[in-house]
Structure formats: structure tokens, C-alpha cells
Amino acid sequence: MRPYPDCETATVVDLFSGGGGMSCGFARTAGFSIVGAVDLERGKPSAGSTGCNGTYRANIGVEPYRADLALLEPSELREVVFGTCGIDLAPGRLDVLSACPPCTDFSRAKPANHLVDGRRNDLVGRVGDFVAYFRPRHLVMENAREFLLGAFRHHSDRLTERLRALGYGVATEVPTLTAYGLPQLRERALLVASRVAEPMTPADLWIGYEPAQAATTVRSALGRLAAARASMPADAMDRSPAMGAEVRARLGAVPRDGGSWTDLVRTKPELLTPGMAAKAAADLLNHHPDAYGRMAWSRPAPTIMRESSHLGNGRYAHPEMDRLLTVREMAALQGFPFDYRFLGALKNSYRQIGDAVPPIVSFQIAACIRWMESGIRPGPETFVLPDSTLRIGDVRHAVPAAA
Template sequence: MAQRATPEGRGFLDLFCGAGGISWGWSRAGFRPVASLDSDVPALRSHEWNFGDAHGLTLKRDLSTFTPQELGGLLPASDRTPFAVVGGPPCQGWSRAGRGKIRSIRGVATELLNDPRNQLYRRFLEYVEHFEAPVCVMENVPGMLSIEGVNIAQAVAKNIEDLGYTCTYQVVNARWFGVPQDRERLIFLGVRRGSGFDFDITRIRSFAGRFRRRLGLGSGTTVRDAIADLPPIEHGASEDPMIYHRKVGRPSGYARLMRQGCNPKQVTDHVTRVHNEQDLEAFSTMSEGMLYVDLDARFKRYRDDIFKDKYRRLYWERPSWTVTAHLAKDGYSHIHPGQSRTLSIREAARLQSFPDDFRFFGNIGDRFRQIGNAVPPLMAWGIAEYIRCHGLGRDLLHGHEIGRELKAV
């Protein structure tokens, strides 16, 4: 029988927390980040600003060396039994495990543990093992389902199962939760055997639909829904905060959700990069969806056989393609659909479903990287909500007056 308890106050550990896409989602579902760890200073400043020490520890630690025993020593006794360990360890060693002939999953699982480049993955598992949380959730890339013919995901699930969990995994698209972006992630959900919980991640899709509808969002949130209400700006815009001019017409339900609870008069981080004259002219010739390869030859600075989609203009009426950490280098992959410039920080944050009161720290590249790296907060909320409903016997969005709150914005 499923254990019954309120999630409020139930703690989770957020490993490799970044700015806090996962932290936001889990907090919104009523869980509490007892400790969030990362090694990146600007990301941690964002995390601390948005969550604050009052909610738990935000720690700058290199997880290749910092052990779960050391973390246990820093936590108050009441936080040493978290409900969940969550995170997405960066791993370079997956590809190597896929090389050569197909071997037994047990063999691949052992290889993953032994590959020195998978040190952070091993560390994640050590935290899971040490804290014996009822639930663990790991996020990674769908490419793991088949690397040179080997299902690495199955081997990862085996490693988690060997720690005393029942582990399921599923490719999850952020779009299912109302995020205006096609972004697939592979989610592993481990449920500790003997914990009394009985749920798995393979049923998340229909739940995500109910979650999205309950938030008042349609089935395909578009770029227009996501950013059309934001004030028009030029490339190089640097005013921060900026006055949020209410445009004629009502912002979309998604935009209202993003603005919920923030200062109605201002918008923050609505700043962009500066472009040179040639790029500005190139952008002005691009129609929606147009790629670098289709640009007039006079605008091309890179080889178009290698960099076919180096530049790409978003469609107004579709979700965005994946927002990546590459935006930290340049923003050409996401050109604004109606203005001659790349996206502002706030627009990229909207495409990732970071609400408008979420602040980002660091230089412009740091901020784009934190956004591109994140699990979309709305997706993280949906997954945490699923666990809350199925594990703790709560109704969907119990305690959230979503409809009423949105009407008030």
C-alpha cells in the first residue's frame, strides 16, 4: 500500500543543480531542496537568489571529489533522510560503453561503472546509495537508448536496480507539459523496494496532459504564446529591468502563467546581444523557419555544408526547437520570429518555462548557459507532481488555485 504523507517539508537533494530548473519544479510541487550542489559559481548565485539558504543549502562543491558522507555531515539530522535524490550528472563515457559488439547488459553496466570518465555518474549513484531515499530521479539524453546498437539506458537502470530500486525509464518531451519547446529527455525513476510506493515513469504522458490542461495550457504552446507579450527591443538592448508595457490584447494563458507573482510593471533580463551590420541584414532577409544554408551567399561566413542550420529563424505558430547551452556562444540557432535579432535572455527563459520572477546571474553567456542546461521548470514540476500524486496520494495540483491565480494576472 502506498505510504501516505504530505510532501510539504519532504526534502530532496538536487545534484548538479545549475540555476535550478529541477529545484523550481520540485519546490512548486511542495518538496523542499535540502541541499543543492554544483561547481559553477554564476549558476549557484542564480540558485541562491531564487531559492535562498532558507530553503536548504546551496553548495559550491566539485562532485567528482565531494562525497555523500561529507554532505551528510553538513546536514541537520532532520534533513539526512531526504525523500528524493534528483539530478542529471554530465557523462562523457556513455559513448565508449557502446563500442564494439553487443554484450550483456550486466557487462555494459559494469563497464559504465568502471569507465573513469563516468566519475560523476558513479558519484550520483553513491549519493543514491548513501541516502537510501525512497525515490531517485536521473535526467539524461535520449541518445543513450542506442549507442552503436547498445541500450545504455538499460544498463543504467540495472545499476540503479542493484542499489535496491525498481527502475523505469522513459523519453519525455517538455511539450507534453505545456513547455513551448520540443525537448526530449530520458528520465529514470527509481523507487526503493520496500518503500511501499508503486509507480513508474512510463505512465507520465497521460498525466502530463492532465497537468497541462489543469494549468490552462493547450496541447502545443507556441513561440507566440511564449514571447509575443514581451516589449519589442533592438539588438544590444541592455535596460534591465525594463518597463513591462501591457500590449493591446490579453497575454496568452502561458504568458500569464509565466508572469504570475512577479512585479506587473517590469520585466527583467530582457537584454540581447549586439549584432554586426551584416548579420542584421541577413536576419532581415530570413523568413520563419529559414536556415543558414538558404541564406544569400553574401551573408555566409561559414561553410554551409557543415553549418546548415547555424542560423535559424523561429516560427511564431510552432513550439521552439530545443534551447541548448550553445546559446552561451551565440544565439543564431534561435532568431526572433518577428524582430531582426537573436533572443533575449528572458525570451530564452520563457521558451524553457522559467517564470519571469526567476533571475539569472553572471555575464550574458553564463546566463544563456544556465537556461539552456536546465530541465524546463514546468516539466520538472510535472514530474514531481506525478510522483507526489502517485506516491503520496495527493490530487493533481492539490493546494494550487491555478485557475483563480491566472485570472488575477
């Protein structure tokens, strides 16, 4: 990396910093220094504060500036960074700007998004304002797949046009992140832009490589987590929400290793909730079939969303035990290092995990930036996040496709 005279390492500012998923990858990569972060800590209006800034501070070592990025002026953020770490991010002095606006109003998981262009999508345009002011060497973004492919992709299209007008090259992709070693079926949009190099994404890192399929399963992830935690102190993250007797009985009747509420229609109809019974009576078993679902040992986890703290919201139960996955287990499946801490209310810990950029992937994005700066292609030993569910030995040479 090319250091500046007043900074030993390349500078990174994280907008919409959340619990630190994107910053984690850069903070754990030699040569980068997180010098600023911004997050309003606002979840859904009915859900209150996410409490993510405390988690960010505890792990990244930087106090996020609590501000609304729809209103914050880039010049004010420059003053904040100078006041806290003495670095003047004059235009052209910032190395990496990370900006991951909320995905809620893009995601297909929200039915209204097929028709209504939510106000939070306008925050994509604000990213362009910060790029125009700071002129970072590189911009990295992650969002729901619909950010690039959905009904309101005009937001990303306009940002791309603006970036190119400012002299940036832009690369995008929409991978399923199991291809990058995450033990989860998570499809996301990635954007990397650069004004100093040909932009690269993790897809470039993995050319000629692939993760061993067995390493991206729930069995592998939870097994490696358990082995690592055995030699570590007691962990406050090894907990999950309490369940009442009725809920516990319902989950206890769900078949191990991949079952869900739909199995109860045949085996234990008396345990169905009124909503489940109504769906069964209307032959709508394909409506939310993952509710009260158990993960399957031999498959990747399903997409972990911010609502993962409740059994009724998805396939978030342990494959065998009658409980929701713990915060620590959910974080491992989301690609966090095993020592990452989540602060605040239990429900907020799950929300922070579901909202996060998986650090297994942000570590690879940081490797891409190093490659763009140095011209040296990283090997697996430099793009596999230590102390996570992925190991260097899991990365193997890809088998050429049959002709």
C-alpha cells in the same frame, strides 16, 4: 507527503543543481523543502565557470555546496546539510534525491560521442553511490535521450541494476517534451526510482490528457510572456547580446518566420560568411541549416542548448525582430516561470537556461512524487506550473486514436 518529526516538509537534495531547473519544480510544489544542493559550476574547459550557484541561491533560497561530485563523499554532504539547516540526513531520512549529471558526453549533438565514452559519464555511477548511502525514498533524473538509448547507455543500465539490487523500482521514458506542454522540441530521458512506491513519470500524469497544440508554439509562449511582463517591473533579463553591423545585416536578410542562412544562398550570397559560402559551394546546405535561423511563430521552438547565446549556433533568432531572443524569452521557452532570475554574465544566463531541466516538467515530476506518496492522482490544476507558458486551460482530454 509523509513528514519526518524534525522536518515540516519532505526533504529534497539536488546533485548537479545548475541554475535550479529541477529544484524549481519541487520548490514551487507545496510539501517539499530543498535542504541541499551541489554544483561545481564548471562548464566546458574553455568556457570557465557557469556562475550557476548564484542563480540557484537567488531563486531557490539555498546556497549550493561548490564541490566536484566525482570526489565528494556522501558523508561530507550529510555534514554540510546538517551544518546549514540542522537536518540530519541519516540513511533512510532523505525523501527525494535529484541527480542530473552532465549530458555533454552522452548527447548526439557532440560528434565524438559516437566513439568516445567521455569521463563525465562516470558520474552516473556516482549517483548510485549517493543513493546507496542516503537511501532516499525516491530518485529523479533527467538527461539527454542517449543516456537511455545511446552508444554508452551501459552507464544507465548499470545504475538501474544497482538501484534494483538496493530495492528500488525504476521507471524510464524518453519523451519529446511538447507532449507535456513545453513550447520546445526537446527530447530527453527521464528516470524515476522509488523504494516505497510504484515509480511514475510524467507520462502517467498525462494519460487521458494532452496539451492543446496551439499552446506549445513560439507565438503562444512569447505572447503570454509579453502579457505577463506588461504588469511586472522592468526586467534585467529582457536583453540579448549586441550585434555588429555585419551580423545585423546578415540576420536582417534572413526571411521572417522560420528562415535561416540557407535562404541567403539564393537571395543575398554576398552576406554569407566564408564558412557558409564553402558549404554552399559544396552543396552542403543540410550541414547546420539552423545557423542564423529564426524561430517560426506557429511551431514549437527548436531544442534550446547551452550555446544559445550566438546566432551561429542554432535557430535562436526572433521570428521577426533582428536580434537573438532575450534571456527572458529563452527562459520562457525553456519552461521557467516568468519571474525567475538569472545572475552573472549574459552568456552564462543562456548557458544556465540551456543546461536546465525545464521547470514545467520538473513541476510535473514533483506531482508524480506526491502521487506516489499519497496514492491520489493529481489533476491538471496541480501539475501545471503557475506563471509559465502553460495554463490549466491548455490541458484537454485526449482524443482517442482512430482504430
